Amino acid sequence: MVCEVLTFKIPLYSRFNTISNSRRSTKCPVRLRIQCSNSSPNMPLATDMLQNDASVTDGAYGFESATTSLTRKLLSSSKKVTIVRHGLSSWNEEGRIQGSSNLSVLTETGVRQAERCRQAMANIHFDKCFSSPISRAKSTAEIIWQGREEPLVFLDSLEEAHLFFLEGMKNVDARERYPKEFTMWRENPANFYVNGVYPIRKIWATAREAWTEILLSPGQNFLVVTHKSILRALICTALGLGPERFRAIDVNNGGISVFDFNERGEAMLQSLNSTAHMYSDHVYQY
Secondary structure, three states: OOOOOOEEEEEEEOOOOOOOOOOOOOOEEEEEEEOOOOOOOOOOOOOOOOOHHEEEOOHOOOOOOOOOOOOOOOOOOOOEEEEEEOOOEEEHHEEEEEOOOOOHHHHHHHHHHHHHHHHHHHOOOOEEEEEEOOHHHHHHHHHHHHOOOOOEOHHHHHHOOOOOHHHHOOOHHHHHHHHHHHHHHHHHHHHOOOOOHHHHHHHHHHHHHHHHHHOOOOOOOEEEEOOOOHHHHHHHHHHHHHHHHHHHHHOOOOOOOEEEEOHHHHEEEEEEEHHHHHHOOOOOOO
């Protein structure tokens, strides 16, 4: 005996919406047919195939205003981006404010950390490696990229935030000499400014520039090596967070974070600040 067939129309948001500032979504009706388990053997059980299957399998990207496109245009393919913070530097070790200074270099510990990153990602194919040209990041990238055929690509948009007169000062000295500015930098970095320049707000803009350069490059799997502040900006801009969330995210020296991007340039954070490779012979596979 065949039970009655019930048909429903359910609106689903299409993942192929045009990218625009309004981010309007078009609704695609999907028919669902439900039958009893004792239906006639000539009739299929469960449900009909859903129209627009991509909306189901990639549904995490299919909700209006849930994600942010970093490119405002379609990519040639989906992308995976692995971001690494440089190894321990001399000014990290001395408790100095680094900023965009090129005087801080990798320590022996930092070199070992970079080597651990290289070993941990040795089995992963990367189409390209982008790095900050500043010494401590550049050296880290050169160690990790050792033995790979593709040349390193250095982007100015991956440079660290410029912190003016605070750069090179030990934290304890900066707190004593510039108490107002230091407190603002530590406790309210989005509103820290020097001569009308807001360094953290500025790197939010450069982070978006970096994402555009990276995501529009040919290839599907990229490695990025950079610094803590710009790394925070990269993560936050990908997640749609403003500069007031600057200190909501922390990344260790040699920490690894991974993003997936769909063809609309929308990000999904897969892992944040992975450090298992720093304490074991852990090898990443993806």
